[in-house]
Amino acid sequence: MDFQYSPKVKELQARLNAFMDEHIYPNEARFHQEIADNRRNGDAWVPTKLMEQLKDKARAAGLWNLFLPESDKGAGLTNLEYAPLCEIMGRAGWSAEVFNCSAPDTGNMETLERYASEEIKRQWLTPLLNGEIRxxxxxxxxxxxxxxxxxxxxxxxxxxxxxxxxxxxxxxxxxxxxxxxxxxxxxxxxxxxxxxxxxxxxxxxxxxxxxxxxxxxxxxxxxxxxxxxxxxxxxxxxxxxxxxxLLGEGRGFEIAQGRLGPGRIHHCMRLIGLAERALEKMCKRALGRVAFGRPVADQTVTLERIAEARILIDQARFLVLNAAQMMDTVGNKAALKEIGMIKVAAPNMACQVIDWAIQVHGGGGMADEFLAHAYASARSLRIADGPDEVHRNQIGKLELSKYKPKKAH
Structure with missing residues (x-):
């Protein structure tokens, strides 16, 4: 397994990181303030002006539809190539939409690309790819x-x-x-x-x-x-x-399996970025606070949690890259176990890391909007796209199948 990023991916990472530094992180407060203002004016569901402005910038920068491998409207990236880019977007929960790479549109666009008629594609896929509708x-x-x-x-x-x-x-x-x-x-x-x-x-x-x-x-x-x-x-x-x-009567379950595979892995990729950001906040807070005469960062329990967070994040990242490579090389069906494994591992990892970050912040952690929303997002993904229990059952059955006696023909 070679997870070395190609020159193409490294170049896109650099451009995407530069865009995040210039346009996303400095505008996080403005984004949430626009929503708060809309809510105060009686309609929280009004799209933010900032989002539409940033979408124009992302499109002009060539950072658009990075998720879609099978269309001339996409970047032509494999799952393995897309993974580190999706992780970067995950560092700010709302930023994926800026690049037209957010759920559920990504899954719907892939579904229409694969299974819809040309007329349906013209009517609905094209405006979705152009970011004109959701x-x-x-x-x-x-x-x-x-x-x-x-x-x-x-x-x-x-x-x-x-x-x-x-x-x-x-x-x-x-x-x-x-x-x-x-x-x-x-x-x-x-x-x-x-x-x-x-x-x-x-x-x-x-x-x-x-x-x-x-x-x-x-x-x-x-x-x-x-x-x-x-x-x-x-x-x-x-x-x-x-x-x-789509595709004909009786094909819905088949389509769902094709749709949910990429959707699940995209969620896991973003969760790694979210957890990385939480760990960064955790480390900075621990270094900047003193308790009982010592920086919080010097407390053994804090050091242990920082170390464990790094281990958990890196473990999840390698599991995701492995699943992505399998999806690219042997297909989603053959990668069923690996997709299920990351769908269990990544949300649980993110919940734990974010929880530790909240704890290091003390009372401030309960009021930190980024950490609170990050935890809610990670926790919801232990249910969305199949709960942990379903994936664990499937993983267990696949593992047991290797040891069951072969049926005679």
Missing amino acids: SCFAMTEPEVASSDATNIESRITRDGDHYVINGRKWWSSGANDPRCKVFVFMGKTDPDNPDKHKQQSMIVVPRDTPGVTILRHLPVLGFDDAPHGHGEVLFENVRVPATNI
């Missing part, structure tokens, strides 16, 4: 354990040249954003199919279609994540053309 992925449901996607109850029913959609979704990321113009919706077209993995389909639903109702936003540990956010959405007799189906 999107939403509607999969999880409040009435069932959606960690098992076969539980999904929403219906997609054929009616002549249309499909009629009924169901209630939640944790639909981006649903509240007024720039969100399209949903990728997962539901059942064939609930009686004996193969439970062929009951589901995915379909493209324009947000302004009659019958689509945003019921409420859902906070994450007290954060509403405006102007992006997560919504609960009701679909009542929503009619869309039959041509909006």
Whole structure:
């Protein structure tokens, strides 16, 4: 395994770091202040002016759609090449959108790139790639354990040249954003199919279609994540053309597996950057504070936690790079175990490192908005894209399968 970054990646790292230094870190306070001002004026969901200004700068700098390997609109990077760049973006939780590399748009764009018709691509993929609109992925449901996607109850029913959609979704990321113009919706077209993995389909639903109702936003540990956010959405007799189906009826589970692999690894890459930033804050705080006559950095417990944080972050980074390389070389399906491993390891690592950073800050850690929001984001990713328990079960079964007796043919 050779994880040495190529000259191309090193050059992009340098440009991306320079952009972060010039435009992202100095504007963090302004970004959050714009959201606070919008909230105070009665609508937290108004997009910030800063974001649109920075998106123009990123596009002009050639730091645009870095995640997308299969389109002439992207940078043509492999997962392994994209990993260190995604980590840099993760150092500021909101910055990925600046480069048109944020969820759920990245997963939706990859889905449309791979599985949509040319007409759907023209109508929805092109404006997404251009950063003109945003999107939403509607999969999880409040009435069932959606960690098992076969539980999904929403219906997609054929009616002549249309499909009629009924169901209630939640944790639909981006649903509240007024720039969100399209949903990728997962539901059942064939609930009686004996193969439970062929009951589901995915379909493209324009947000302004009659019958689509945003019921409420859902906070994450007290954060509403405006102007992006997560919504609960009701679909009542929503009619869309039959041509909006992706890949065909019964292919939804297959598409979901293809979509979630890259999405999971992108989250893990960003979490490493987030944890690195938390460790930096932890070290600086420890060096600058004195307790019981000594700098906090000299306390043995602090040294142990700083050392353990470095170990955990580097372990997670190597696991992510290994999974990325496997995805590039043998495909997402063959890398299933490695993707599951990082999906467990990275959020747990980030939660622990951020928790230690909060502890070193003392009372200030409870009021530090970066650390609080970072912890909420990391903690949510122990559930999003499959909870720890599901991934651990899958990893365990794959490991046991190596030792089970082979069936005679």
